[in-house]
Amino acid sequence: MRAAGVIAGAIFSVGGAAPAAAQRALVVAPLASLAEHRVDAGFGLERSLGPILGGVATLRSGPRFALAVRALGGRLFGSKGVLDRDVGELGVEASVVTAPWLAFQAGAARRAYATKLGRQTWNMVGLGATARTAFAGDAIHGVWRAALLPVVSVSGLRNPDVAYRTAAGLEYRVRTATLGVEYSLERYDFPAQAGVRRREQLAAVTLRLDVRVR
């Protein structure tokens, strides 16, 4: 909660200081991921793999503040004996740049997994940071992300004890567009129930193209 307060304070202080309508820009980013979902609920490892497509719209207000909305959807094909599942996600994230190399994020997302047998929804609140370093010439940036998900609620399950998301990748700037490639991992460890501990992770390689439209 304290971290949330710090981030919220930073967002509002920076947002308030930014001149109205100054340097406002809209960036849209179609993205494509190859995602692998692994879950172990005590009955052995279930693995599913598939593409996820989507997009992110980011409204930048000044050089430091941004608000992004994302929508993703895809199908994960189960390995032998595992049901295929559809996945969809809607999320919103606010970001504030506190140093040329560091930005903090706070966001919330709602995700749904659907199989032939049922549907499971996840609600997540995350607090994180992104570090960037420019390669000489400023055309390439290395990106490292890490976020804690202190609030995660999953339908039909108790909230996880541990939940985090982490990623590393590169961004290539080509004129006004930016091409990003990133490896990311989400990890959720649920409390044991009846002696069984449920663990889930979602790993993905994502290609993303940021294009400034306004």
Place this chain on the structure above:
Amino acid sequence: MRRLAWAVVLAAGVAPALAAQGSTAELLGQAHQLYERLEVERALPLLRQIVSPNWPFEVTRDQRVDAYKYLGACLAVAGKRDSAVLYFRAAIERDPFTDLDPSRFTPAQLETFGEARRRTLAVAIRPVQPARVDPRTARVTFIVVATHAALVDVKLSAIGAGRPLSLFQGTMDGVREIAWDGLLADRRLVPPGRYMLAVVGRSRVTGASDSARVYFDVRHEVEAREDTLPELDGRMLLPERISAEAARRDVAKGLGVAAAALLIAGAATGDLGGGERGGADVVAATAAVSGLVAFLVHRRHGAIPENVAANARHRAERDSANASVRARNADRIAATLLLLSPAAGEGTGP
């Protein structure tokens, strides 16, 4: 009592000078009155007293010239033409601007005065009066005289430097106004300093020559000028080339991203037996290759186009600002006013 004594002493010291002026002016006034009443025979001795070397009181130049002029006028009335010419010439020699008012003197006197002028060549320049002149809209006027037809050359020169500027060259007879635009021979505004205006005349009647000169100081009145922006030094500009050290750091950064991707994937491989490990390998390889390529490219072509463009923009903005400053300064310089004041002789000037 002491104050009274000092006052008496002071009055005794000042009184003779005032009395001297008063005596000459008084006598000249009496002579004028006698002349006006046509009592020429009584006016003549008074005027002769004033021009006599034995006259004990101070006589100003104008008083002496006036006395000679009236002596000439009285003698002309008395029919002593040669003597009249002689005295008129004495007046003209001392002040070439001397003239007779046709409404106050007879034609015979005027004719005699004209004879004196024909026999005497004298050139002169009126002393420069203090003036504030805008050379864009006004001219400095010098007044020059030649007592009879003469070839006259009027030149302006800076004391101790420069080629003289010829303001007039030609024949003139009498008074002439010469306008000066404030520029020198190179068509530039006259710089501050001391100047000499010289006139040389050669009579076209007698062949005689005469010259005269006056000195004056010129100062500029200019609105304060703005400073231009300083040169852009290294601290104000972005680096336009990537240093070898920065290029080497690219390799480390690429490896850093690669390591992070592999580390994340490694963490995932624990209890859940992997997590898109191939994707992590792809990202890691991409990062490592990107760092290496960036290093190689930047080592060979180290230019940073964005910084080059930003610096060029910065320089252009500075040049534009300086051009504006120079234009404003040029306007101010163009609006320079000339301040003229008389000077006594050659010197360094203001």
